[in-house]
Amino acid sequence: MNSTPEGWIVRSAVPETDAQPCLDIYAPFVRDTVVSFEETAPTLEEFRDRICSITGSHAWLVLEVDGHVVGYAYASQHRARASYRWAVDVTVYIDPEHRGIGAGRHLYGELLERLRNQGFHVACAGIALPNDASVGLHRAMGFEPVGVYKRIGWKAGSWHDVMWLEMELSPASDSVPAEPRRGE
Numbered sequence: 736m737n738s739t740p741e742g743w744i745v746r747s748a749v750p751e752t753d754a755q756p757c758l759d760i761y762a763p764f765v766r767d768t769v770v771s772f773e774e775t776a777p778t779l780e781e782f783r784d785r786i787c788s789i790t791g792s793h794a795w796l797v798l799e800v801d802g803h804v805v806g807y808a809y810a811s812q813h814r815a816r817a818s819y820r821w822a823v824d825v826t827v828y829i830d831p832e833h834r835g836i837g838a839g840r841h842l843y844g845e846l847l848e849r850l851r852n853q854g855f856h857v858a859c860a861g862i863a864l865p866n867d868a869s870v871g872l873h874r875a876m877g878f879e880p881v882g883v884y885k886r887i888g889w890k891a892g893s894w895h896d897v898m899w900l901e902m903e904l905s906p907a908s909d910s911v912p913a914e915p916r917r918g919e
Contacts, residue, residue: 740837745845748795748807754783756804757797760828769863769895772888792917793823794849798833798842805833808842810850813859821856821912827872839872847876851904854915858904863888864896878902 748757762776777785789795795809806829813822825846829838850858860878862869878900886894 740841742801743838743841744799745796745842746799748786748790748797748809750783750786750790753797753804753807754779754786757786757807757828758782760804760806760830763831764828769888769890770866770869772863772890772895774890794846794853796842796846796849798829798838800833800838805830806838806842808839808846810846810855810858813857821854821915823850823855823858825850825858825860834868840876843872843876847902847904853917854905854913856903856905856912858902860900862898862900864898870898870900873900876902 758777758779761771761782764770765773765776786795789809789811792812793810796807797804798806798808806827808825808827810823810825813819813824825843827839827842827846829842847858858878860873862873864870864883879902881899881901884897884899887897888895
């Protein structure tokens with residue numbers, strides 16, 4: 736557990752208690768923006784199942800401020816093929832009242848460190864455009880753009896591009912990597 740800045744606690748998500756506050760943060764992104772390409776917010780049960788599914792192999796972290804969940808970040812499998820097992824997709828969602836004050840950086844910092852310790856080599860992030868805040872956060876964390884899928888998602892009456900960024904979590908090597916450790 737990490738508790739800096741004062742009053743901020745980053746911890747692993749507990750599906751039974753954290754699904755509702757995480758869903759409360761996520762649902763407006765689905766309903767009101769193109770940040771998420773989901774068209775309908777998941778139910779509480781579906782969201783709880785997502786947390787359970789992800790935490791079986793990857794990290795799902797929440798940020799608490801004064802006892803309230805104000806953001807979350809998680810990693811998930813990048814692709815199903817075995818050779819991709821050292822790569823993860825990452826995402827972060829922050830409550831509107833806590834954006835722009837370092838909450839995303841704080842969550843991502845902890846998440847990326849856990850992924851390094853698990854032996855993952857590359858973190859990937861997809862960002863629906865335009866989203867200057869998310870692009871800025873990812874660039875500030877050390878992610879580098881690798882490409883843009885043009886007109887790949889239709890939502891809110893128009894096509895949207897998705898920028899992909901990646902970060903090497905460990906130095907590149909041609910030696911056989913150790914298997915990533917799961918479920919931390």
